Amino acid sequence: MTGAVATLEEDGPGDMSGTPKKTSKKMRTSLMAYAFMAPALIVLVLFVFYPIIYSIPLAFTDYSAIGDTSFVGxxxxxxxxxxxxxxxxxxxxxxxxxxxxxxxxxxxxxxxxxxxxxxxxxxxxxxxxxxxxxxxxxxxxxxxxxxxxxxxxxxxxxxxxxxxxxxxxxxxxxxxxxxxxxxxxxxxxxxxxxxxxxxxxxxxxxxxxxxxxxxxxxxxxxxxxxxxxxxxxxxxxxxxxxxxxxxxxxxxxxxxxxxxxxxxxxxxxxxxxxxxxxxxxxxxxxxxxxxxxxxxxxxxxxxxxxxxxxxxxxx
The missing domain is CATH 1.10.3720.10 (MetI-like)
Structure with a gap:
């Protein structure tokens, strides 16, 4: 019984205090990973995803860079x-x-x-x-x-x-x-x-x-x-x-x-x-x-x- 209490005294507070620490460490790791990915993601958004999304409505128009753009279905x-x-x-x-x-x-x-x-x-x-x-x-x-x-x-x-x-x-x-x-x-x-x-x-x-x-x-x-x-x-x-x-x-x-x-x-x-x-x-x-x-x-x-x-x- 004494051994069990000693074990709880050693492990219990550590687990309770360790949970937020582990969560905080995971958050820091995730933020660091996103920080490393951010430059590539920004390039992809600007030069890949945005042009793809923008080209969808553009396909239904007669686009003119200097004149009027009309919808042609x-x-x-x-x-x-x-x-x-x-x-x-x-x-x-x-x-x-x-x-x-x-x-x-x-x-x-x-x-x-x-x-x-x-x-x-x-x-x-x-x-x-x-x-x-x-x-x-x-x-x-x-x-x-x-x-x-x-x-x-x-x-x-x-x-x-x-x-x-x-x-x-x-x-x-x-x-x-x-x-x-x-x-x-x-x-x-x-x-x-x-x-x-x-x-x-x-x-x-x-x-x-x-x-x-x-x-x-x-x-x-x-x-x-x-x-x-x-x-x-x-x-x-x-x-x-x-x-x-x-x-x-x-x-x-x-x-x-x-x-x-x-x-x-x-x-x-x-x-x-x-x-x-x-x-x-x-x-x-x-x-x-x-x-x-x-x-x-x-x-x-x-x-x-x-x-x-x-x-x-x-x-």
Missing amino acids: LDNFKRAFNDSEFWIAMKNSAIFVACVPVLQILSILLAVVVNTKLRGVTFFRVLFYIPVVTSMIAISIIWSFIFNPDGIINSLLLQYGWIKQPIYFLADTRYALASLMFVTIWQGLGYYMMLYLAGLQSVPEEMQEAALIDGAGKVTVFFRITLPMLKPYIWFCSLFSVLSALGVFDVVFAMTKGGPDKATMVMNLYTYNKAFGTFEFGYSAAAGLIMSVVTTVFSLTIFFYGKKGGMSYGE
Whole structure:
């Protein structure tokens, strides 16, 4: 009894006085976290959320920066659906999504390679990640020189006699869009490689070693153990990659400006040209709103498919 009273005397006041202290500490921690997030949140509110919210009513108007702005209802949307260039841009944006499976498969394979314990593997990890932290505009300029008719690719192909005349990668409607897709895959390879590398290093080695001891081959271990454990990473990377593909702009703007003959015109460039080329801000907002709906549908499809398919640990 005496021991119990002593315990209560020691713990009781501490618990009573500790509760507000713990609450105060949690509040300070939360305030500190919000303080660190505040600069990024302010930037997002000013340059992302506010323009998105403002563009919704703008899509229903004939906006003029110097004259009167008039309400036009659904006219901008009707015009978009009847515009052939709009549908070309939508088609090219959808084709860009074809980059996603190629990029994800290559990233997984590359992550498997650099996950091995070999001398100099850290150097190769850094080497593949350099394009990720390099400006896309700078990358586009470099690849424009490489794809040039007098560039290194055509020079090598002509030297070895594989082609008779230079290939106009960026000026031929047959190759322009594929060339831009190749650049985006090359630039994003290192980013997704690092994500998958983190996933590979989280896979328990005991499971792989046990399977190998039981007689399973390395290929079987990869497809039966490693790859299923990467499902959450595949889900996230695929979703993020689809959003990036649908929102592609910089590489197209820097390398082709949507040409030749609109073969590389994508939705972001289309809305940009309408807003800042012909100053049709209301119509541009309407086209952008349509693209936002399409992007949301793509995202929700991948999200619910991933949930249904068990894209998380333990499912």
